[in-house]
Amino acid sequence: MTNLQTDVRYIKGIGEKRAKALEKLGISCLGDLVAYFPRAYDDRRAVSPIGNLTPGDTVSVRAIIADEPRLSHVRRGLDLIKFRAVDEAGSLQITFFNQSYLKGQLLRGESYVFYGKVTGTLLAPAMQNPVMEKEADAGRMTGRIVPIYRLTQGVSLNLLSQAVAQGLTACGDHFPDPLPESVRTSHDLAQTAFAYHNIHFPDSEESLELARRRLIFEELFLLATAMGFLRDRRTDYNGRQIPVADLTPFYDALPFTLTAAQKRAIADAAADMGRNVPMARLIQGDVGSGKTVVAAACIWLAYQAGHQSAFMAPTEILAKQHYDTLSNLLFPLGIRVGLLTGSLTAKKKRELGDLIETGYFHLIVGTHALISAGVRYRDLALVITDEQHRFGVDQRSALTEKGDHPHVMVMSATPIPRTLALIIYGDLDVSIIDELPPGRQAVDTFSVDETYRQRIFRFTEKLLDEGRQAFFVCPAIESDPEDMSGGLKAVEEYAKNLQTDIFPNRNVAFLHGKLKPKAKEAIMASFVAGEIDILVATTVIEVGVDVPNAALMVIENAEQFGLGQLHQLRGRVGRGAHKSYCVLISSNQNETTQARLDVLCKTNDGFQVAEEDLALRGPGDFFGSRQHGLPEMRLANLQYNMDILSQAQQSAVALLEDDPKLESPAHRALRDRIQTMFDLHGDGFH
Ligand code: ADP
Ligand code: MG
Numbered sequence: 314m315t316n317l318q319t320d321v322r323y324i325k326g327i328g329e330k331r332a333k334a335l336e337k338l339g340i341s342c343l344g345d346l347v348a349y350f351p352r353a354y355d356d357r358r359a360v361s362p363i364g365n366l367t368p369g370d371t372v373s374v375r376a377i378i379a380d381e382p383r384l385s386h387v388r389r390g391l392d393l394i395k396f397r398a399v400d401e402a403g404s405l406q407i408t409f410f411n412q413s414y415l416k417g418q419l420l421r422g423e424s425y426v427f428y429g430k431v432t433g434t435l436l437a438p439a440m441q442n443p444v445m446e447k448e449a450d451a452g453r454m455t456g457r458i459v460p461i462y463r464l465t466q467g468v469s470l471n472l473l474s475q476a477v478a479q480g481l482t483a484c485g486d487h488f489p490d491p492l493p494e495s496v497r498t499s500h501d502l503a504q505t506a507f508a509y510h511n512i513h514f515p516d517s518e519e520s521l522e523l524a525r526r527r528l529i530f531e532e533l534f535l536l537a538t539a540m541g542f543l544r545d546r547r548t549d550y551n552g553r554q555i556p557v558a559d560l561t562p563f564y565d566a567l568p569f570t571l572t573a574a575q576k577r578a579i580a581d582a583a584a585d586m587g588r589n590v591p592m593a594r595l596i597q598g599d600v601g602s603g604k605t606v607v608a609a610a611c612i613w614l615a616y617q618a619g620h621q622s623a624f625m626a627p628t629e630i631l632a633k634q635h636y637d638t639l640s641n642l643l644f645p646l647g648i649r650v651g652l653l654t655g656s657l658t659a660k661k662k663r664e665l666g667d668l669i670e671t672g673y674f675h676l677i678v679g680t681h682a683l684i685s686a687g688v689r690y691r692d693l694a695l696v697i698t699d700e701q702h703r704f705g706v707d708q709r710s711a712l713t714e715k716g717d718h719p720h721v722m723v724m725s726a727t728p729i730p731r732t733l734a735l736i737i738y739g740d741l742d743v744s745i746i747d748e749l750p751p752g753r754q755a756v757d758t759f760s761v762d763e764t765y766r767q768r769i770f771r772f773t774e775k776l777l778d779e780g781r782q783a784f785f786v787c788p789a790i791e792s793d794p795e796d797m798s799g800g801l802k803a804v805e806e807y808a809k810n811l812q813t814d815i816f817p818n819r820n821v822a823f824l825h826g827k828l829k830p831k832a833k834e835a836i837m838a839s840f841v842a843g844e845i846d847i848l849v850a851t852t853v854i855e856v857g858v859d860v861p862n863a864a865l866m867v868i869e870n871a872e873q874f875g876l877g878q879l880h881q882l883r884g885r886v887g888r889g890a891h892k893s894y895c896v897l898i899s900s901n902q903n904e905t906t907q908a909r910l911d912v913l914c915k916t917n918d919g920f921q922v923a924e925e926d927l928a929l930r931g932p933g934d935f936f937g938s939r940q941h942g943l944p945e946m947r948l949a950n951l952q953y954n955m956d957i958l959s960q961a962q963q964s965a966v967a968l969l970e971d972d973p974k975l976e977s978p979a980h981r982a983l984r985d986r987i988q989t990m991f992d993l994h995g996d997g998f999h
Contacts, residue, residue, distance in 0.1 A: 350528070350948055363405050366431045374427045377400070378397075378425065381421050394416055394419065458517075484509065491983045505527075542973075555614055558618075575748075593721050597727075601887070626679070632679050723741065762902075784848050785850070787869045791804075819847060879897065909926070
């Protein structure tokens with residue numbers, strides 16, 4: 314029997330050869346095929362008598378081939394088929410270029426539908442390379458609303474739409490519906506069979522709209538339910554209870570007083586760890602809000618209970634900084650901290666490995682070297698990852714597997730609008746640090762065009778005279794020789810120009826991801842030490858790095874960056890006592906671009922930046938790459954579908970309240986779908 318898992322090669326009319334082609338689009342089973350939704354539609358419904366054709370129109374024409382189609386070989390690489398097609402009132406000249414294989418299908422006296430753009434003249438209309446179907450079996454590519462798919466080499470629109478049509482026929486009316494009937498009817502959603510047929514081959518605009526609404530709802534509902542389901546599933550585990558010790562000795566050792574928001578986050582996490590369910594908590598806080606000390610508090614609690622902790626950062630530079638910060642905070646309290654990164658020698662790694670395995674180190678800070686196969690922990694009870702958007706869910710869970718159901722804390726400085734947070738972080742509990750430590754000054758931000766560059770250099774000179782340091786960020790590493798437009802500023806060249814032409818008496822250095830880790834480390838260290846005045850860099854400096862003396866951030870080609878990214882970059886300055894500035898340079902006069910950059914000039918609040926970015930650009934940035942480890946959205950676009958999202962979310966919450974484990978037979982299909990979506994086996998997610 315055919316079901317959605319059936320390999321497409323077994324579907325009537327597809328076969329081995331087409332299946333191979335479809336594979337290139339990631340389509341291997343029937344379910345993939347019918348869920349390969351069109352990216353657009355072409356309305357080919359308008360049919361016109363030949364007598365009414367006007368050059369420039371794009372229409373369908375019903376006509377009979379009136380003379381024998383002639384194939385002529387004009388020259389190498391140019392074949393023509395020419396013929397006349399007629400209806401009662403007129404005659405149309407048709408030419409196919411380089412489609413000699415059509416010759417056998419074009420029969421004189423037979424009736425066809427041709428769809429294409431009219432050329433020629435009013436009295437002598439013509440069409441070149443029209444889409445063509447025999448009238449007897451027309452209706453898939455002409456005379457209707459036709460789906461347009463994303464294609465690839467070897468997969469034509471015709472091949473794909475034919476395959477989809479075969480797929481839909483194979484499914485018939487038996488589409489499994491993951492939506493419980495009650496959810497479907499209470500939201501007035503179309504049935505699956507109707508939705509799938511009409512999303513591909515809509516009968517009308519209205520049917521298409523109904524189909525879209527149903528499928529978008531389904532997509533968001535599945536995601537919302539999956540997230541809630543995954544969160545609830547955590548009660549299945551048996552975690553280690555870490556008693557909530559009195560934190561006074563820890564607080565007393567700090568060089569500052571915690572903000573109320575930091576205390577709340579620590580209290581949330583401490584309560585989590587005190588339960589026998591492993592913590593899975595996200596600490597979300599803007600750059601500089603002081604997330605590290607929240608992590609330190611939890612590490613201290615784990616240490617008090619005799620357990621090991623691990624702290625993973627996305628880059629070597631960050632791992633090193635966290636190592637320094639955390640050692641300073643925790644060493645006086647008796648906690649031994651080790652640093653493990655990929656660039657250590659094999660011998661060093663072995664030595665460290667032993668000290669980790671024997672439990673000499675209470676805390677190990679590092680890069681993803683922490684999850685490499687050779688590393689064994691003695692008693693890993695707490696796992697912390699910083700800047701979560703850099704890690705996939707799989708990397709996080711690899712670290713988790715090093716322990717025995719350890720507590721997990723994820724720290725993110727990427728503010729996510731609240732409306733999206735539930736979906737993106739739906740599987741985590743969230744603490745938000747929405748308050749900066751006292752005394753922070755806002756970073757004054759300006760958006761300017763290229764004509765300001767000399768003034769910016771003079772301003773830089775003045776700040777350097779005062780003893781400050783500056784960052785210049787460029788979008789590219791090397792200049793692109795193909796790009797004649799003047800193009801994107803490139804780090805190495807830019808640094809060279811600054812050094813020789815503008816600041817000959819200052820120390821200018823550059824930093825980007827292609828440098829060896831050791832070199833990066835050395836440059837960063839000497840910038841932190843104040844030996845470098847100006848650091849030209851790509852976004853490698855985006856996350857975390859702390860240089861309190863840096864007071865100026867200049868960003869070239871600012872339009873190239875997402876608002877969130879610009880906000881992160883800006884967060885690299887204003888971390889000390891000095892008044893700090895951020896200058897966004899862009900010669901792009903596009904209104905939306907300017908509006909986006911203006912958002913940064915107006916506010917220093919990362920959450921507000923994120924909300925405005927969402928309003929201006931849609932959620933692409935948040936959902937875009939698979940950075941959150943979530944399945945890709947096929948149809949939903951939250952910029953337009955916010956209302957459906959909130960309905961789907963409410964409905965998911967209500968359903969899970971009734972049936973948290975999705976055990977009811979009515980929820981069987983839903984549960985199955987969620988399981989395939991996340992490829993869950995046993996307890997795989999965390
Ligand atoms: P982020 O949230 O960006 O990781 P950090 O943890 O690096 O922020 O903290 C930023 C800076 O603020 C650090 O230098 C840290 O020592 C300092 N800091 C953190 N909390 C406080 C506080 N409550 N009062 C004063 N300074 C603080
Ligand atoms: Mg940080």
